[in-house]
Amino acid sequence: MKYHPINKDLFVKNRAKFSQRLKPNSVAILNSSDIMPTTADGTLPFKQDANLFYLSSIDQEESILLIAPDFPNESMREILFLRRTNEDIAIWEGHKYTKEEAIEASGVQHILWLDSFESTLNTILAETENIYLDSNEHIRNASSVETRTARFTKWCKAVYPLHRYERIAPLLTDLRCIKEPEEIKQIQHACDITEKGFRRILEFTKPGVWEYEIEAEYIYEFLRNRATGFGYEPIIASGANSCVLHYVENNKQCKDGDLILFDVGAEYANYNADMSRTIPVNGKFSKRQKDIYNAVLRVKNAATEMLVPGNAIPEYHKEVGKLMESELIALGLLRKSDVEKQDPNNPAYKRYFMHGTSHHLGINVHDVASIYKKFEPGMVLTVEPGIYVREEGIGVRIEDNILITETGQKNLMKNIPVHADEIESLMNS
DSSP: OOSOOOOTHHHHHHHHHHHTTSOSSEEEEEEOOOOOBOSTTOBOOOOOOHHHHHHHOOOOSSOEEEEOTTOSSGGGSEEEEEOOOOHHHHHHTOOOOOHHHHHHHHOOOEEEEGGGHHHHHHHHHTTOSEEEEOOOOOTTOOOOSOOHHHHHHHHHHHHSTTSEEEESHHHHHHHHTSOOHHHHHHHHHHHHHHHHHHHHHHHHOOTTOBHHHHHHHHHHHHHHTTOOEESSOOEEEEGGGGGSTTOOOOOSBOOTTOEEEEEEOEEETTEEOOEEEEEETTSOOOHHHHHHHHHHHHHHHHHHHTOOTTOOHHHHHHHHHHHHHHHHHHTTSSOHHHHHTOBTTBOGGGGTOOSOSOOBOSSSSSOOOOTTSOOOTTOEEEEOOEEEEGGGTEEEEOBEEEEEOSSSEEETTTTSOOSHHHHHHHHTO
16 A cells, blocks of 8 residues: 555544444444456456445455454454465565554454454354345445455355344445544545645646646656545546546547646545546636636535535535526526526526536545435535536536535635636746
């Protein structure tokens, strides 16, 4: 791992909160992610399961965390199972956790090798009524790949069919959306690295550069600051590409007079930043570009003020839609009559602003949380309105990451340039 380790106290606290939510006489079992294959003998970079990381800090494949808060033998109430290493593994793959290192990283005091898992589980389940298993219940999950977690669920239910089974996902979904101070620190650091990348490309960008060259400048700055890399596939969208919401080809030349829409964020210590900015290729917004840009900025600023305790995403998105309606009318993109006769289920503003304004942010970029849960202090959400005028080849999105506090909110990206005049000044300095 490139990042500095997070203090184990965070993970001890996370496990304590989680254990309090389990039914009496239960065991919870969480698996690491797979190393995913490509073709031949290739693999994708390893990305740890978010729930396992949240409860353990362990960032290694073939790991299992077992939590049994009521087990009679206190030394077996938390057990971390790790892949047993050897000289060949060390030579070919590199260093793996020792038991001592795993204790220091996680705070789990009982570390066993993975080859003792089944016998240990059998001992624990002889005294246990409920088995909590994990699954990916994110509302946008559309994966057809069977995960290590899914395979384990099949195995466990086949071997232990008479136990009562419970779901881990609702418990951790509710816990993870409220960030501890140490988690907020990691997200802030990811935002700070993202700021360095953005300032770098403000100096670099000019007519004639290629989108992929800008992507390269970002990743250089991210990696040199110990980020794992991009938190998600970066969007570097110039000209008409800026109107394609998930444009990731990043293979066009940036032309004089066009805008570039960036949606990028660094990942640090498995926590993510998620930033959108839009800049002029030549360092100067046209009047029309600036009018649209400032309209989006006004909506972003007003939407940010709504991210307060007690609000919730469905109601919040409706209010942001009303703000966007007014701006689109002022820009001449909508008429008042369009709004008056609109289908309430398909508002007129959706023609130019077709995505949501905010989502939760954390270990996952689209972090787990119920969209119906009222906002609470400690939540971190994006705020990212946009206007996409395909007939003019102008797409503008502006996105910050916002921490909800007891009294309102804190912008974790407050130091990243956002005003049109500041962007122009930095690009021409």
